[in-house]
Structure formats: structure tokens, C-alpha cells
Amino acid sequence: MTELLTGWITHQRWFAGKGRPIDDLTVESDVELSPGLRHLIISVRQAGADDRYQLLLGSGAEESARFKPAHIGDGYYDAAYDAELTGTLLQAMASGRDLGPLRFRHLEGTEIDTSLRSLVLGAEQSNTSLVYGGTYICKLFRRLTPGVNPELEIVTALARRHSTHIAQPYGWIETDLDGEPTTLAMTQEFLSNANDGWALALASVRDLYASLNPSAAEAGGDFSAEACRLGMATARVHHELAAAFPTEVIEAQEVKRMIEDHRRRLALAVAEVPALGAYAQVAEEAYQRVTDAAREMPVQRVHGDYHLGQVMRTTSDWVILDFEGEPGQPIAERRALASPLRDVAGMLRSFDYAALHLLADHPDADGLRPRAVEWAELNRASFLAGYSAGGGHLRPEDAVLLRALELAKAAYEVIYEARNRPTWLPIPMAAFQPDR
Numbered sequence: 001m002t003e004l005l006t007g008w009i010t011h012q013r014w015f016a017g018k019g020r021p022i023d024d025l026t027v028e029s030d031v032e033l034s035p036g037l038r039h040l041i042i043s044v045r046q047a048g049a050d051d052r053y054q055l056l057l058g059s060g061a062e063e064s065a066r067f068k069p070a071h072i073g074d075g076y077y078d079a080a081y082d083a084e085l086t087g088t089l090l091q092a093m094a095s096g097r098d099l100g101p102l103r104f105r106h107l108e109g110t111e112i113d114t115s116l117r118s119l120v121l122g123a124e125q126s127n128t129s130l131v132y133g134g135t136y137i138c139k140l141f142r143r144l145t146p147g148v149n150p151e152l153e154i155v156t157a158l159a160r161r162h163s164t165h166i167a168q169p170y171g172w173i174e175t176d177l178d179g180e181p182t183t184l185a186m187t188q189e190f191l192s193n194a195n196d197g198w199a200l201a202l203a204s205v206r207d208l209y210a211s212l213n214p215s216a217a218e219a220g221g222d223f224s225a226e227a228c229r230l231g232m233a234t235a236r237v238h239h240e241l242a243a244a245f246p247t248e249v250i251e252a253q254e255v256k257r258m259i260e261d262h263r264r265r266l267a268l269a270v271a272e273v274p275a276l277g278a279y280a281q282v283a284e285e286a287y288q289r290v291t292d293a294a295r296e297m298p299v300q301r302v303h304g305d306y307h308l309g310q311v312m313r314t315t316s317d318w319v320i321l322d323f324e325g326e327p328g329q330p331i332a333e334r335r336a337l338a339s340p341l342r343d344v345a346g347m348l349r350s351f352d353y354a355a356l357h358l359l360a361d362h363p364d365a366d367g368l369r370p371r372a373v374e375w376a377e378l379n380r381a382s383f384l385a386g387y388s389a390g391g392g393h394l395r396p397e398d399a400v401l402l403r404a405l406e407l408a409k410a411a412y413e414v415i416y417e418a419r420n421r422p423t424w425l426p427i428p429m430a431a432f433q434p435d436r
């Protein structure tokens, strides 16, 4: 079995250790959830470090043949794809059952319809999501880090405050890893009539590029009213987070330490992507300006990896998803208090991404670039106006911090793109312009 899993796991989209040989793979936990369905936690050793992953294991030659994409071998398959078996997860959450070391729970006062059948969501990335009857989405966290997942922590806290900007949580699955309660999966309301912000923004950019009208504000698919509404929703969620979790005001000294940390990360990004070295001075100068003017700074829980792909427009307003922080960071860091402007900076970067990404293969890229810049500027400004109008704290003197946080995010994106989508690398690189 371990040999089989070793061969299979390296081809999975969510496997974080691609490209490095697996030295050892062990099954750490193996629990039968229902006849034919097992829950496995496996530990993978690569270059002396261990990573844990979870897997729903189905067995049976006939079933395995039916779920070709989920085929593991020897009659075993990834049972996340088997709707005949995944109902067990909903049923166990609904009844609040313990199955061996696994605890299935639902949010107090919620009812779960256990008759719904699941489908794996096409956009699988670092996790696997099961959509039950277009009503619930159950996200299985594939790579496991000990601790309560910040997504579960935040969404349940905001649900208790009746936030209208989150997808209603229903239930979760947990176990103990290294003595810590650890989230394995989370079930939320599936927003079946919503579009994600990235798709909506790209539709607007596409419309602008195709239109004869050269102005972003006057083109048919103008996004700026939505960008403004998104800014308002962001400010409201920041208020809700500040009310639900502790907040602090950190001293100027602490702000300087934060900037030192960004400097270290920039150096790591340059080491990994040497071409960034030519532009690093732009970030250095922005960081220095924050250090020179360092003052007290309010910090609180934030989203942590805020971009257009994490927000969905429903028929009534914007809903924010995936409060998990930056994937790959330790949980303590993802839960750490930070300036809410970090999220604002993340979304500003996303407007640049949306504007520039369609230019990559465009035959008239040079001619369209001024429109791209105008689109990004208009929507960035609208988002900021909405953030202020929604009660977000944004003073003129925050511009220096915001610029530094944007460049810090761009440095993170340089590494992300170099590792995952090298052809997208020019997008974050373009953020390092001295004249912005």
C-alpha cells in the first residue's frame, strides 16, 4: 500500500512536495468511516522533513474502474470522487459523531441535509472541495498542519456575529495531531448563484480591450462600482474581525521589526528569482520610508491572502472566502495580528493582476497597456474610496505603509509565480516601478 501511495501522491495537484524525491511514506492513521470507506493520514518524508496529508480511500475493483481519474491502483481509489461514499461525511457531521480519533461536528443550531450527493469541484488547487447538491461545499484540507484552521476559526466567529459577508458555516471534521486539535475539513454554504471577483474583473477588462471606447470608466463592462462596493464590504469585515478577536496597537519599534521581516523576505525572493534583484531597490526605499516615519500601528486578525479570487459577488453583496492566510506559512503566522491595510494592499495588487494578465498573449499588448493602467488605477481608487466610505481606517499618511505592503505582497507573488506559473512572473515584477 505505501508503495502504491508513493507513486500516486506525486501526481496529485495538492501535493506540495513535487519535484523532490520521497524518502519515506507511512500511514499514520487509518480509520474505517463506513463499509468500503477509510480515512487515512499519511506522513511523507522528503529531504529530512515530514509533511502530513489526508486521503479518503475507497476500495473495490469495479468502483476503482468507474472513478478513473481517482484511480490509485490495486483496486484502491480516491473516494472523494465517490458520491456513494461521501454522504458518510455529512451524516457524521449532522449527528456529531466520533469515529475513532476523528470528530465530526456541526455548528450549534444548524441542520444539515444529509440526503445530498457530492461532486468534486473542478477548480481543485491546494485542497479538494466537495459540493453537495449545490447546497454545501466541504473543503478537505489536503496538507495538514497541526492547529485549528484559521478559516474555520474566523468564519464561525463571524457567523456568530451574523456577518452577511461570509458563507454560512455548517460543520467540520477534526482530530488531534501532535496533541493539538487540528481541522481536517470544513463545510460551508455553497454560493451557487455567485461569481468570483476574478472572473467578473476579467470580463470587465476583456470588454474594455474589445471596445472602441478608450476610457475604462465609460466602457460597457465598467467594474468600478463593484470595486467600490467590495471596498465597503472589506471595511465591514475588518470591523467584524476587530470586534470578534483581540486587537492591539503596536509601538513604532514593532513596526520597524515588521519592516525588517519584509526585508528578509525580499532577500529570499531575490535569492530565488535573481531577476528581481534589479528592482529590489524600489522596495528597499519604500520600506525605508515606513521605518523613517514609524509610528504606532493598530493590528488585528485579517484575511491574510486577499485577492479577487477570494471574493464572490452574490445577488445581494460581496462574500469573502478562504480566511486561511498565505498557504505554506505556519498556522501561528497565519493567525498573527496584522495591519488591515495588508488586505487592502493584497486587493490593490489583484487589480493590477487583472489588468495585466490578459495582455500577456495579446497581439496589441503595447497599444492596450495605457488602457490596462487606466483600468487598474480606476478600480484601485474606487476600492479605496469604498473602503473609506465603509468605515475602514485609511488616512493620507497611510499611503507610505500601503505602498510598502503592496511591494511586500508583490515580492511574495514573485516567488509564488516562479514556483507555480512562471509565465505570469512579469505581472508581479511590474509592481516594482519607481514612479508609482
Ligand SMILES: Nc1ncnc2c1ncn2[C@@H]1O[C@H](COP(=O)(O)OP(=O)(O)O)[C@@H](O)[C@H]1O
Pocket: 121, 123, 124, 125, 126, 127, 128, 129, 137, 167, 188, 189, 190, 191, 192, 196, 309, 310, 321, 322
Ligand atoms: N462557499 C462557496 N460557494 C461557491 N463557490 C465557492 C465557495 N468556496 C469556494 N468556492 C469556489 O472554489 C474556488 C476555490 O476556493 P478556495 O477556498 O479559494 O480554495 P483554495 O484554498 O484551494 O484556493 C473559489 O474561487 C470559488 O470559485
Ligand SMILES: O=P(O)(O)O[C@H]1O[C@H](CO)[C@@H](O[C@H]2O[C@H](CO)[C@@H](O)[C@H](O)[C@H]2O)[C@H](O)[C@H]1O
Pocket: 125, 126, 198, 305, 306, 307, 308, 309, 322, 326, 327, 346, 349, 350, 351, 353, 354, 413, 416
Ligand atoms: O487562492 P490561494 O489561497 O490558493 O492563493 C494563492 O494563489 C493565488 C492564485 O490563484 C495567488 O494570487 C495571485 O494571482 C491572482 C490571480 O490568479 C491575483 O488575483 C492575486 O492578486 C495574486 O496574488 C495568491 O497570491 C496565492 O497565495
